[in-house]
Amino acid sequence: MLPEIIKATAINSNNHNIYLISGIADLPNDIFTDPETEYITRRLAGKNQNTVILNKLGHLTVVCRLSSNEETTRDKEFEKFRKTGESLLSIFNDHKTELVCIVDSGHLPDETLAFTEGMVLGNYQFLKYRNDRAEKESSLKTIEIVSSDLIEKEIAELNILCKAVYTCRSLINEPLSNLNAEKLAQDFEVMAHEAGIKIEVLNKQKIEAMKMGGLLAVNLGSIDPPTFSIMEYKPENAVNSKPIVFVGKGVVYDTGGLSLKPTSSMDTMKCDMSGAAAVASALYAIALAKLPVYVVALVPATDNRPDGNAYVPGDIITMMDGTTVEVLNTDAEGRLILADALTYAKKYDPLLVIDLATLTGAAEAALGRIGIAGMQYKAEKYFPLLVNSSFSVCERIAEFPFWDDYEELLKSEIADLKNIGGKYAGAITAGKFLQHFTEYPWIHLDIAGPAFIDKHDSYRTIGGTGVGVRLLFDFVKGFGS
Ligand code: BES
Ligand code: MN
Numbered sequence: 001m002l003p004e005i006i007k008a009t010a011i012n013s014n015n016h017n018i019y020l021i022s023g024i025a026d027l028p029n030d031i032f033t034d035p036e037t038e039y040i041t042r043r044l045a046g047k048n049q050n051t052v053i054l055n056k057l058g059h060l061t062v063v064c065r066l067s068s069n070e071e072t073t074r075d076k077e078f079e080k081f082r083k084t085g086e087s088l089l090s091i092f093n094d095h096k097t098e099l100v101c102i103v104d105s106g107h108l109p110d111e112t113l114a115f116t117e118g119m120v121l122g123n124y125q126f127l128k129y130r131n132d133r134a135e136k137e138s139s140l141k142t143i144e145i146v147s148s149d150l151i152e153k154e155i156a157e158l159n160i161l162c163k164a165v166y167t168c169r170s171l172i173n174e175p176l177s178n179l180n181a182e183k184l185a186q187d188f189e190v191m192a193h194e195a196g197i198k199i200e201v202l203n204k205q206k207i208e209a210m211k212m213g214g215l216l217a218v219n220l221g222s223i224d225p226p227t228f229s230i231m232e233y234k235p236e237n238a239v240n241s242k243p244i245v246f247v248g249k250g251v252v253y254d255t256g257g258l259s260l261k262p263t264s265s266m267d268t269m270k271c272d273m274s275g276a277a278a279v280a281s282a283l284y285a286i287a288l289a290k291l292p293v294y295v296v297a298l299v300p301a302t303d304n305r306p307d308g309n310a311y312v313p314g315d316i317i318t319m320m321d322g323t324t325v326e327v328l329n330t331d332a333e334g335r336l337i338l339a340d341a342l343t344y345a346k347k348y349d350p351l352l353v354i355d356l357a358t359l360t361g362a363a364e365a366a367l368g369r370i371g372i373a374g375m376q377y378k379a380e381k382y383f384p385l386l387v388n389s390s391f392s393v394c395e396r397i398a399e400f401p402f403w404d405d406y407e408e409l410l411k412s413e414i415a416d417l418k419n420i421g422g423k424y425a426g427a428i429t430a431g432k433f434l435q436h437f438t439e440y441p442w443i444h445l446d447i448a449g450p451a452f453i454d455k456h457d458s459y460r461t462i463g464g465t466g467v468g469v470r471l472l473f474d475f476v477k478g479f480g481s
């Protein structure tokens with residue numbers, strides 16, 4: 001359940017309250033008795049002790065000291081605040097609390113927001129398919145914030161962003177049985193209409209007319225048609241005349257095709273549309289928050305399956321831009337559908353294109369669940385800004401080398417390119433394959449590691465994490481200001 005964050009004006013001691021302080025002096029003295037203050041002081045003197053929980057006449061009262069100054073950077077500190085927020089959730093949910101009030105006693109508006117963000121994001125659950133959902137559902141519905149420094153707009157933005165992350169996670173968690181390419185596009189339509197985004201969904205016939213040979217080849221083994229979703233958000237007050245274009249990998253399920261994946265690697269492959277979910281959800285948040293930036297999102301979508309008509313290793317396919325590709329592994333399908341989307345992006349003469357894709361096991365092997373593999377071409381100007389955002393929101397990007405030499409590995413004897421680069425540097429050769437279809441400033445983010453997790457990690461809940469949504473939102477927000 002997505003808790004709503006509301007600004008409140010006064011402390012109500014009949015609520016369950018969390019007091020965020022930077023030091024004991026911040027404790028409101030009309031709320032706490034002297035013995036209570038003494039007790040809290042004693043507890044907080046303990047090493048590593050920043051939280052004290054009291055039960056004041058049946059009302060849970062938490063005092064939490066946020067600024068510890070132990071962390072080496074602001075970014076690390078904020079991540080700690082998010083995690084602290086999440087860590088207190090269970091106290092309230094176990095208590096069946098519906099409303100919690102966070103009191104910013106220490107004039108810590110940004111810290112309070114980070115704490116609240118962790119609490120809200122950690123409250124996500126995917127219970128749709130459980131019959132015991134009513135009893136499992138977390139109780140928390142409303143988070144009030146009392147703060148003299150926080151403005152309504154910041155609270156509204158946090159509500160929007162959290163809703164977008166929830167939306168993204170649920171799209172990823174939805175299994176193929178209920179989310180094929182057409183259903184994904186329909187869900188995007190609902191999101192677009194709500195947020196005032198223009199959307200067009202190309203059906204198979206139109207995709208054929210556009211000669212999107214990569215998307216069509218991957219779709220050959222499927223019983224469901226592909227889709228290509230085009231979402232445009234162009235506010236009148238946009239600061240940019242050429243758009244920022246997001247591209248998201250929308251493989252709604254990746255069996256590997258005829259180059260079939262081993263059973264265990266297939267288990268989580270409903271997550272192979274995480275890039276698509278992230279770009280659509282980020283655009284949804286950007287439009288709902290009315291950020292003054294012209295942004296487009298493109299999503300090629302299909303499943304990758306080994307039906308009778310499936311493309312086979314050895315096939316040569318012709319991409320939308322005319323490039324011929326020798327397919328040597330049908331499991332390297334993401335790059336094929338993305339290549340056509342990157343070609344399509346040229347028509348916008350984009351300022352910058354950013355693609356998000358669960359593209360390679362190699363990126364996951366290199367960085368684990370922690371990091372995003374980033375590569376860039378002609379985007380020296382924007383890449384550091386995106387990396388800054390990635391640290392602020394703790395969806396960190398590690399830049400991979402992108403030397404020309406890696407292109408050699410994709411050379412084919414009988415076509416313009418091969419779709420695989422061999423045993424080594426798999427994340428980079430996949431990126432190099434994509435680069436062939438770009439001619440504009442472009443950033444490639446391989447999110448195969450952090451997109452999906454098999455056990456919860458603080459406010460990153462089990463399953464789809466929604467990685468990329470907060471990153472792109474923060475980047476675009478910085479762009480518009
Ligand atoms: N969807 C996978 C990559 C992936 C792996 C995503 C693990 C999330 C977690 C992608 O389509 C794939 O199969 N890539 C192959 C490429 C190879 C055949 C060159 C891979 O990484 O093994
Ligand atoms: Mn694959």
Ligand code: ZN
Pocket residue numbers: 251254272331333334358359
């Ligand atoms: Zn894939």
